[in-house]
Amino acid sequence: MVYALIDKYYHDSPELHALLLRHSEQVRDRALRIIDAHPEMKIDREFVAQAAMLHDIGIIYCDAPKIFCHGDHKYIEHGWLGAELLRKEGLPLHARVAERHTGSGITAEQVLRDELPIPVQDYCPETIEEKLICYADKFYSKSHLDEELSWQKVRTSIWRYGHDAVLRFDAMHEMFESTTITDNNNNTIHGK
Ligand SMILES: [Fe+2]
Numbered sequence: 001m002v003y004a005l006i007d008k009y010y011h012d013s014p015e016l017h018a019l020l021l022r023h024s025e026q027v028r029d030r031a032l033r034i035i036d037a038h039p040e041m042k043i044d045r046e047f048v049a050q051a052a053m054l055h056d057i058g059i060i061y062c063d064a065p066k067i068f069c070h071g072d073h074k075y076i077e078h079g080w081l082g083a084e085l086l087r088k089e090g091l092p093l094h095a096r097v098a099e100r101h102t103g104s105g106i107t108a109e110q111v112l113r114d115e116l117p118i119p120v121q122d123y124c125p126e127t128i129e130e131k132l133i134c135y136a137d138k139f140y141s142k143s144h145l146d147e148e149l150s151w152q153k154v155r156t157s158i159w160r161y162g163h164d165a166v167l168r169f170d171a172m173h174e175m176f177e178s179t180t181i182t183d184n185n186n187n188t189i190h191g192k
Helices: 002-010 014-037 045-054 057-061 075-088 092-099 108-113 128-137 151-161 163-177
Strands: 188-190
Touching: 002 014, 002 045, 002 057, 014 045, 014 057, 014 128, 045 092, 045 128, 057 075, 075 092, 092 128, 128 163, 151 163
Parallel strands: none
Antiparallel strands: none
């Protein structure tokens, strides 16, 4: 389902299509590793696998030529634009993930304070699945696809969204990766 949906909107943009798939699979795979490490959390694995693939589907409407996006909108709009698309496609829960994954979430106060070009509302992840995808996304940059960021680097980058944003990131880190987990090759991804 998710690959067909991505193809529907990205088939005319092969470079962006490939980039979106690569990034989304990185996010999905990290999220699934965390789920597998925490069966007690009872996270909806199938939903996370789908929603992680679709969280950035709005980037095609944005202007970010370095990552092959040639739309008219500001990049920060990709969350809510992706959500609009997903609601139109009959996927309201996936839409919530798309609009709540930027930074560690964005509050309505922050939208007003920073005059962000998005509708004024709260965009903080609420469900555990929304939090997990928002969290896993922070470790992968679409402009440096081969890089996996350390949590210290992610935390530093979150400071630009303000102190509250760092606290939200710390809470998600504590929830999901406060103990050591490993990747498919048994390398340590993170240990606290
Ligand atoms: Fe992303």
